[in-house]
Amino acid sequence: MHVTYLPMRWKCGDNYCYILTDDSSTKSWLIDPAYPNDIEDYLVKENKSEVTAIVNTHHHNDHSGGNRYLLSSLYKNIPIIAGKDSPNVSYTPSDEEVIQLGDNIEITAVHTPCHTQDSICYYAVDKKTGEKCVFTGDTLFTSGCGRFFEGDGKQMKSSLEKLMSLPDDTVVYPGHEYTAGNVNFSLSVLGKNNTSLNDLAKFCKQNEVTTGKFTISDEKKFNPFMRLSDPEVIQSTGLNDPIEVMDKLRAMKNSF
Template structure:
């Protein structure tokens, strides 16, 4: 499979990612090819070859927010060789073309990108109630990837705009349950490049000193040297350095004022996200 990361809204501070997902490199006109969260069509057009653009069969959203789904209809208009591209969306809040095939995936639903490449939808309500992550498996190459939208970021998680700490805790664990035994193989592709800001928060509030968490120390070093970090880390890496996935870590508990371990994991999640929101 091929995953091409595409920048959007970096000049304005949004640091969004869209992704071209295809079975072949370069993408074939005769196989299903996805564009994920094409919020800024003109920016994306500049980064895609003519063949890549016209090969896209399906517009996919991780959730309905404008900086992920707001470009759906305009982007569809660029697909001049695909008069009615398909849509895979979390809810009716995402814009679509009425004449197109529109699918709102159920949890665990499987899609096929040609032979031996499957995509599983994982419902992850919290940031929005229609949030969907997409787990990709290329069985021929034994490769895995997950597109996490605004649910899971490198060393962070999304804001609880439509949900609660309990829902984010449950959603992140739902991802881990669906990927049990392959955490070290699943590369994470989030919806934004928030790594540097997340690292700054974590260093300031959680693992304050070098040596507190060696995995986080390595992440910090990489973040200082690289602008684009999407796809560099696995779910196992997140379990090693992401405080939102280490809610029983003594340093995380201390950061939220619970050195005596009196709070539930859901309560720690809520307090940690509030700490991040005000950072």
């Protein structure tokens, strides 16, 4: 498999659009192409793959806002795979439904409600090479998670647990480049002795782009929202119950 990231609205939203391509068939999914102006040049001139579906991780305009335009211009007659609230959606996969992309990629829809009720993460496995990755939209960011706009801590906890149950070597592709800001908050919660978090902080200082560089295994080590029983997190929140810890962490991050 091959994943191309296309930055959109850089420095004022830091959104990512992704192209996930099956190497042998060159068929691809175009994931969250929200701002066609920012990516059309690439899609027209450089993209060599055959886009077979537009896919949204959730309905927010900064993820689904390009659906209508792209359907009427570059990609007539292809499906829009997304949750029920996305514009022009033609197909909503059920939780754990598997969809084939090209010859070798199998993609599992992982329903992760909380940021929005229609949030879906897409877990892709290349059956030939064994590569794995997951497109997490605004549910999971590197060392962070999305705001609870349509859900609560209980839902986010169970959604992140679904992602934590994916294989450790699954590469994470989040919907925004928020890592540098997340690291500052995570340091304030996890303390200075978390080696993985310190490594991530160093990486952020040297690299503007962090998407695709970290795995589910890394997240379990440096993401406080995945470490609700970590003594440092318990101390920082002053709470023990994992759901209460999740709600408190989110409230702390919102006002950080």
